[in-house]
Amino acid sequence: MTEPSHNDQAEDNPPEQERWRAELDEARAERDALADLVSRMRGRELERLAAQHLAVPGDLLALTGTALGDYLDDAGDIDPAKVQGTARGVLASRPGLAPQTPATDRTQGHGTPTAPSGPDWGALLASGTTG
Incomplete structure (x- = not known):
């Protein structure tokens, strides 16, 4: 949305x-920068919501042929229900695209600590100093 600059007519204007005109040009540049910022923020929000359902959030747009604007509500916000519905549709045809939960063995260093089974160094040293 580029609008012509009026700086080339400066010699004819008081x-x-x-x-x-300079203030108008600055306001237009600021408007364009803010519109770009809002667009990027909407894109990140769409990816955040899609990541709850898909392993690769970009698949939501890439595989469905939809655009960011398809997920906006009347207020211009990303509609989580639309994202969820589309993601479920993708997962219905390609279930392998769901986020994978890592398989962990809770007994391999992540379990609860057990009580010591025998004497420890502190008990051994304490018993040696009393006698």
């Missing part, structure tokens, strides 16, 4: 008009 200084007041030049100032207003």
